[in-house]
Amino acid sequence: MTRPTPKEIKAMADVAGVPVDAEVATRMANSIGPAFEGFAAIAGTLPFDLEPATFLLVQAAEVAK
Numbered sequence: 001m002t003r004p005t006p007k008e009i010k011a012m013a014d015v016a017g018v019p020v021d022a023e024v025a026t027r028m029a030n031s032i033g034p035a036f037e038g039f040a041a042i043a044g045t046l047p048f049d050l051e052p053a054t055f056l057l058v059q060a061a062e063v064a065k
Contacts, residue, residue, distance in 0.1 A: 003037060006028070010022065
């Protein structure tokens with residue numbers, strides 16, 4: 001988990017359909033950067049079941065049972 005750069009944020013926003021200019025991307029990077037630095041010490045150590053991206057997959061599997 002690394003601190004995102006303004007270039008990465010702009011690319012992600014463009015893909016998401018919410019284009020932002022370079023100044024806004026820079027402000028976003030500066031705003032969320034400290035959160036990434038704060039979690040750097042535990043990055044990759046959380047149990048997989050706490051990963052939010054898998055929520056829908058787990059929810060669907062429980063419904064299918």
